[in-house]
Amino acid sequence: MERGRGALGPALELVHTGRAPTRAVLTAELGVTRATAGAVAAELEALGLITVDAHPAAAGSQGRPSHRLSVAPGGPVVLAAQIHADGFRAALVGLGGRMVATAPGCMTVPADPSHIIDAVVEAGAGLLRETGRRCLGAGLAVPSAVAEPDGTALNPLHLSWPAGAPVRRLFTEALAKAGVPGPGEGPATGVTGNDVNLAALAEHRHGAGRGARHLLCVATGHRGVGGALVLDGRLHSGSSGLALEVGHLTVNPAGLPCHCGSRGCLDVETDPLAFLTAAGRTPGPEVSLLQQARDLLRTEYADPAVRAAAELIVDRLGLGLAGLVNILNPDRIILGGLHRALLDADPERLRAVVADRSLWGRSGSVPILPCTLDFNSLIGAAEAAWQPVLDDPLTVLG
Amino acid sequence: MERGRGALGPALELVHTGRAPTRAVLTAELGVTRATAGAVAAELEALGLITVDAHPAAAGSQGRPSHRLSVAPGGPVVLAAQIHADGFRAALVGLGGRMVATAPGCMTVPADPSHIIDAVVEAGAGLLRETGRRCLGAGLAVPSAVAEPDGTALNPLHLSWPAGAPVRRLFTEALAKAGVPGPGEGPATGVTGNDVNLAALAEHRHGAGRGARHLLCVATGHRGVGGALVLDGRLHSGSSGLALEVGHLTVNPAGLPCHCGSRGCLDVETDPLAFLTAAGRTPGPEVSLLQQARDLLRTEYADPAVRAAAELIVDRLGLGLAGLVNILNPDRIILGGLHRALLDADPERLRAVVADRSLWGRSGSVPILPCTLDFNSLIGAAEAAWQPVLDDPLTVLG
DNA sequence: GTGACTTTGTGCCGACACTAAACAAAATAC
DNA sequence: GTATTTTGTTTAGTGTCGGCACAAAGTCAC
Known part of the structure; x- marks a missing residue:
């Protein structure tokens, strides 16, 4: 029965x-x-x-x-993969967002996306062979907008990839090549998405976004700013996957020119490079811009020039967030990357700017929280891969 | 069976x-x-x-x-009401968005919201008595953001109402006073919403928005700009009803100061007053600003100064829409009020600006259409009132 | 016209997901 | 030790929907 x-x-x-x-x-x-x-x-x-x-x-x-x-502790897993500016990372993730096994693989990212996608999938397939776990799907996070329904990476900015790289197709082909099994008898079909979007999904399920009905996430990577919106537990990625491209909100009318044709965009005014420049530092080539910016914030926040630079960036970020609050009216905001570090450094200033510059902020302000999950893009890739199982376990497992 | x-x-x-x-x-x-x-x-x-x-x-x-x-031609109806700068309008609306009876009531809007709400409800109740139709609900559209879950009008700009007027409570009380029956034995409970939001809902169900999955509507009334988003057939009004306050996107960094504290907001740069001013006209007090702007556009578009003013406003509107496209990624945009008239005057220019200034516009541009429904806010109020019946006819009707 | 075909509408039965209600189990409360 | 509270299970029943056969009402071919 x-x-x-x-x-x-x-x-x-x-x-x-x-x-x-x-x-x-x-x-x-x-x-x-x-x-x-x-x-x-x-x-x-x-x-x-x-x-x-x-x-x-x-x-x-x-x-x-x-x-x-x-x-179930020994239950099935999904293959989760992430590609970022410094290389890739692969993992097996069970239900509950549990990382079962990881294979960090740092390397320079080649200009040919298929090479690194093959490599990360092979790393994941190795984990599957080692652990012998059953695999029910696979997800990949990339630092680029991913157009739907094509599954192409439109602006892989930090990577030297060509625009429009067919990442989903490459991922699915790599899964077939590596023999990663799907839930049925055929090979797994790969789910692919933008890293900030997937991170937002992960934070909503297992992190600082739990319980939010309208969750807005904003994060910097190395260059530029990404956004994501989770509505009633589902990622809102717009009609063609390109929603929440928040980087081109104007936050400093007299600011730097942006490749989009405007000036003073969130993208160029609040990313790690903008912070380093504002603090009067010339970024070095040894570690990533994000790392340099975080380090500067942590170790030299007492320096008035650094503090002033941080406050400048926070003010601009606040202006951008206020604009998003006016448009999206979220009930929670989560920040990642450098923005998270800036929030940690001076939570009150950012909250005050957002409340002051959003239309209804004064009556009831939006909670702004740092993200809490390690590897949230990776966990998010796993969440996306789990989705078919969560939607209908019987059909998938039969 | x-x-x-x-x-x-x-x-x-x-x-x-x-x-x-x-x-x-x-x-x-x-x-x-x-x-x-x-x-x-x-x-x-x-x-x-x-x-x-x-x-x-x-x-x-x-x-x-x-x-x-x-x-069903003789089927039940809902009471739909709209309050705008020039007065109010009441109607009975059946399924299919059919206006069964209307009671236009033009008058000056008193500073006390309860007076006009009582009046519009009484007009609707009169229609119910005349026609003898069964009433299943009631909806009210107001030219203000309506905060949820309170049901208060936060910025009744065109009206001389106090901010925070409890419009939903007043509406529901007026319905009880006028003896408007709900679906059960008790009196009807009133649904209340922003007019642009409700217009978007109506256009999605019966107008230019049919079939769109991610529909963005932008419209000017007399002053300011309103926006609305319909996602998968449901109005997206944010976590507290205040989403799509699009009026404060920056579209002209060197522009006019706005009451929000910034400069060059969509609100002050693309509304009827902005157009009249740009065309070098001093608005008169006899008819509404919207009417004057529309008339000017229709009768004197040949005048180079008028045409240049229209193009200026279109360029700024295009910038604002492009910003919204980057954030929301809609699959269709519908314009109302003056924006609709500007689109009609020169459809290609606006489309070109939006395509050029939105990030992915060049690859696949968004259709931009004029709204097609008469009295779309009123029909939208009816749609909102019908919603419980559409969600579960059996529970409502027993 | 007549028969073949296509599409729409209906009656009957069974599958099955869920509710209702009674019963059973395992703790605390006094 | 007994009553109470909360959790879990068993059994019977209900209602919705799919599957399938059949009927109805048109067009198409000749």
């Missing part, structure tokens, strides 16, 4: 995000009867996705103690 | 928006079997919401001709 197919996906997502620690909570969250929740949990356990503790946890409260629901 | 409760809402919405002219199309659109679609149609007919033609329409194509599905 197998019951609960319709509620299976939502139930798995609740356990996955840690919002259903017991069957009793699951019952309440799903809005179904105890019988249904029990059947659903039993079926997810039979599928090998979750485990139900044999012995109830320490009671503490009144009534029959409940058995703990958790993600 | 009542079947098809789950698909009832989607089916009604398909008939309501004219996307399901026959049961065969309904079957395909719902993705169910013919049996289910037939049962659903029968139940909606039994509820008095739709009619199924007794005789099949002229065949034309091969196979058995299908019976026509349409909105």
Whole structure:
């Protein structure tokens, strides 16, 4: 008597995000009867996705103690991959955002995207062979806007890739070449997305964005600024995957010219290079601009010139965030990269600027938080790969 | 043998928006079997919401001709109300966006919002008494941002209302006072929203926005600029109803100061007053600014000064729209008010500016269309009032 | 016209996800 | 030790929908 197919996906997502620690909570969250929740949990356990503790946890409260629901420790995984300016990283990620195995691979990124995509997939496939875990999908994060439905990288700025590189196709081909299995008998099909978008998804599921209904993420990488919006738990990437290109909001009308044709864009006014320049430093070639900017902020914040530069960047960032608040009206903002470091250095200043410059900020200001997840783009790539399973476990696992 | 409760809402919405002219199309659109679609149609007919033609329409194509599905002509209605700078308007609106009866009431708007809300509701209640139609809900459009979940009007700019007027409460109280019945036994509860938001909803259901998945609307009233976004058929109004306050995007860094503290905002650079000023006209007090701007554009577009002013405003509007395209990535843009008139005057110029200044505009540009619906805010208020019925007809009607 | 074909609509049955309600289990409360 | 509270399971039943066969109403070919 197998019951609960319709509620299976939502139930798995609740356990996955840690919002259903017991069957009793699951019952309440799903809005179904105890019988249904029990059947659903039993079926997810039979599928090998979750485990139900044999012995109830320490009671503490009144009534029959409940058995703990958790993600199955030895359960299936997805292959997660990330490509960034300094190289790549591959990992196996289980449900609950758990990193099961990682293969950091630092190297210079070649101009031919297929080489590095092959390499990162091969690294992931190696992890699969070592661990022997079942693989249900694969996701890749790239530092570029990814156009839908083509799956092409439009502006791989930090990489020396050609614009329009067909990253999804290359990823899927690499998965087939490396023999990475999908949920069925065929090879896995690769999910590919922008790194900031995927990081936002990860933060929403497992990090500082939990529980937000309208989550805005803004982050700097090495150059430029990326944005992402998670609406009701789903990534909003626009009609062709190109939404939240927030880098060209005007934040300094008299500012630097930008390649977009305007001046004083968020992109060129708040990225690591802008900060280093404002502080009067000439960036060196040894480590990444982001690293140099972070180091400067950490070690020399007492220096008035550094502090003034930070405040200048914060003011401009605040102007940009205020513009986004007026347009998107999020209930939470999460910052990553250099912006996160700037928030940590002086949280009040940024919050004050945003509240002052957004239309309704004075009545009820938006919480602005640092991101909390390590490797959030990587975890986000895994989240995207898990999505089909979370939507309909039975069809995928059958 | 009542079947098809789950698909009832989607089916009604398909008939309501004219996307399901026959049961065969309904079957395909719902993705169910013919049996289910037939049962659903029968139940909606039994509820008095739709009619199924007794005789099949002229065949034309091969196979058995299908019976026509349409909105029930004498079916229930909702009370729709709109308040604008020049007064108010009330109407009864049936399914399909059909205006069944209207009561235009022009007058000056008093500083006390409850007076005019009482008046517009009383006008609507009069229509209900005259026609004897069953009323299932009520919606009100106001020219102000409406904060959620409070239902207060934050910036009733064109009206002399106090900021923060509790319009939803006043509306609901007026409905009770006037004895407007809701779907159950109690009085109707009023739905209240910003006029541009509601207009966007109406255009999406019955106008130029049909079929768009990510629809952006931008419109000028008399002063300022409003925006709205319809995502997958649902209005996106942000976490507290304040999204798409697009008026403070910077479109002219050296421009006029704005009350928001910045300069050159879309609000002050592209509204009717900006156009009249740019054309060297001093606006008179006799008709509304919007009317004067439209008249000038229609009658004197040949005048080089007027044409240059129009092009200036179009260029600035294009810059603002390009910024929104970068952030929202819509698949269609609809313009209303003066912006609509400017688009009509020179469609190519605006499209070119948006394509040129948006990041990905050159590869695939966004269609920009004029709005097509008369009284779209009013119809939108009705749409919002119909929403509970469209979501779950059985619960509302019993 | 007549028959073949195409498309639409309906009746019947079964699958199945879920509810309802009674029962059972395991803790705390007094 | 008994009552109470909360959790979990069993059983029966309900309602929605898919599958399938059949019927209806047109066009097309000749």
